[in-house]
Amino acid sequence: GIGGQNPIRVQTMTNTNTADIEATYNQILRIYKAGADLVRVSVPGQADVEALKQIKQRLVSENILIPVIADIHFNPSLAQAIAPYVDKVRINPGNYVNRSKSAQAKKYSQEEEQQELQDIRKRIAPLLQLCKQHGTAIRIGINFASLSWRMVNKYGNTPLAMVQSAVEFIEICLAEDFQKLIISLKASDIHNTIYANRLFVEEMAKRDWHYPIHVGVTEAGLDLEGRVKSAIGIGSLLCDGIGDTVRVSLTEAPEKEIPVAKEIVNQINNFKVSAYSQNEWKHQPFVYKRRTTNLVNALIGGENPIPYLILSENEKVPEAWEQIFQKTEEISRIDISKSDNVFDIRRKVYENIESEKPVCLVFKVKADVQSQLIRFSLICGNLFTEGLIDGIVFECPENESELAEQMVKAMLQVTGVRRTGNEYISCPSCSRTQFDIEKAAREVKAATHKFKGFKIAVMGCVVNGPGEMQDADYGFVGAGNNKVILYRKGKPITKSISLQEAIQLLLNELVSSTDVNMNNC
Structure with a gap:
């Protein structure tokens, strides 16, 4: 079980082509042997629905008792097609509404907002009834990089927008008498992740809601930096008592995420029980603000960079x-x-x-x-x-x-307190990614490490890719067939090109850009 008095559960996600049944089954087997409690599998098309049905049946027949979560974006009909055959369906509220460019610039009247909510309910109601019929859970998975334009226009790109997106979907589920929910609010920035989850827990307390929460820092990246970022983001929330399942999102083989996640959970479990509670906080827990201190020896305190x-x-x-x-x-x-x-x-x-x-x-x-x-x-x-x-x-x-x-x-x-190099955002990839993203992320990092102070994103597909570009100085989004699109300040500056071409163009951009201090090279 999840939530209540159950242990904190650890999960990951496959990155094989789901339609390749043998490859996906074998990866799930490695994930299971690594100690995962759950596994998520992307379902981008009808062929993946049919494949996942067979994979789940094979797991059960071979007594591999790991719950399977179907990951759905953009196409509600796929969620309905797979829901009877899996243990949970993850849906993204940002993909149940209009993500077109015309919606981006639209100002919603109160009537238009209510109409969109009605449209959402109409689209999701059949899935809720089907899940209720088959005992399938639903994860409402909010991602900072793929919020609906209506939410962004109303609340900005903020943790509050993430919370409100979750709240309105929960209310729709309750209106349809569906309560088997798990909620997640994720971002690649640890502050947004932490503050969104704290705000959401506060909102749940006001409404007497008690839904389990899945926590993680999305697109944490590679190696040491990815592990540090995940430990801080996930660990901070677990210290607050927030989190019933966790996932460490590394741009590496998914089975490598499991030991990291387990160590985070084990370390938290080893911390002494405390009577600590939110009302003891003597700082604002929902926004970052460095506390005011005196300057000592012109080195520490004041407004100095953290030494x-x-x-x-x-x-x-x-x-x-x-x-x-x-x-x-x-x-x-x-x-x-x-x-x-x-x-x-x-x-x-x-x-x-x-x-x-x-x-x-x-x-x-x-x-x-x-x-x-x-x-x-x-x-x-x-x-x-x-x-x-x-x-x-x-x-x-x-x-x-x-x-x-x-x-x-x-x-x-x-933690954002001192820039010590570039910040790299890269997703763990899934069935939608059509190039070797781990190799790409490593090549980008190796080619750009001599620069300092940039945020560079390497994203596998359009689910969160364009959204992550909004907050990055530069980045790549996979465009299929081993091609990528290069972005600058949230806008595409190339068509679909090879990764090597994109890296060279990126280096040219970094060198020639007017906001580059050449002393950083």
């Missing part, structure tokens, strides 16, 4: 930091090396709020820095995301200082 220090064993502390450490009256140092209570750390930070003393975290690792990646991200990232911390010192063995610095830089980057 960090990687300190190897037996290495002398730099003079500037030594002077700071001596000012115990002016700065608070909190050693979090052995802490298993993130709530207690937060309270210690709160003790300094009124005095406006800068807070510096100290994290010490005696060996195996890699093993501390998730724990470090959960504890430190959670606090940096709230704008509560002014500096960090990471003490580690000399031969692991490079990895420690990568971890700290990634944490500062994804």
